[in-house]
Each structure stands twice: as C-alpha cells, then as structure tokens.
C-alpha cells in the first residue's frame with residue numbers, strides 16, 4: 001500500500017534495524033522500545049490488522065514460524081518473551097499494517113500483566 005509506513009519499510013524506502021527477513025516476513029526493532037528487547041514482526045503482504053489478516057491464515061502461520069526462528073537460540077529463549085498485537089485504534093493500534101510485538105525483559109512477569117482488575 002502506497003501510504004503505509006510499514007510497506008515503505010518493506011520496500012526499503014524507510015530504514016529499519018532489521019532482525020530477521022525471509023521472502024514473506026520482516027522483523028525489525030521498534031523505534032520506541034517498551035522493553036530491553038522490543039521487535040516488530042510484519043508480513044510483507046499488506047493487511048490492516050489481525051482481523052483482516054485472518055482471511056489469509058497462512059500469513060499468521062508465516063509470522064509465527066518467523067517468531068520461532070527469531071526467538072530460538074537467542075537470549076529470548078532464557079528471558080522468556082511476550083507476543084501481542086493491537087487490533088484497532090481503540091486497542092491502541094497506531095500503524096495500520098498488521099504487526100506483532102515481541103517484548104522481552106528481566107522480570108517480564110511483573111510488567112504489563114493483563115491481570116489488572
């Protein structure tokens with residue numbers, strides 16, 4: 001998509017700190033990290049959010065196979081990590097090219113937990 005920030009990153013029009021790439025998936029460092037390790041993982045085919053991506057479930061599979069490669073044999077294995085996506089502006093999505101966050105940090109279990117009542 002022409003005006004999409006992450007499509008521009010895929011095309012190399014905007015630089016990124018690349019973590020992983022294959023023919024389908026790209027991962028790069030988040031520009032504003034929320035943890036010691038904060039990567040984004042995107043499919044090279046544009047979709048706006050997970051809900052739209054779910055029409056092409058093989059893309060979800062491509063993403064999670066890449067996450068497995070990114071996290072294997074890395075400090076992420078020892079530290080543990082969290083994977084999430086924000087689906088829609090009301091959930092905090094600010095870039096409308098589907099992306100999965102990988103967060104890893106010391107003591108991740110006590111940070112950003114979902115058990116807030």
Ligand code: 5GP
Pocket residue numbers: 005014016017028029030031032033040085086092093094095096
């Ligand atoms: P969202 O809020 O949509 O779930 O996540 C968007 C993420 O993209 C944010 O964590 C933000 O820091 C990151 N981001 C926004 N613009 C850029 C950019 O130009 N380069 C990189 N590497 N990350 C970006």
Ligand code: ZN
Pocket residue numbers: 001004005006007008046047096097
């Ligand atoms: Zn896009």
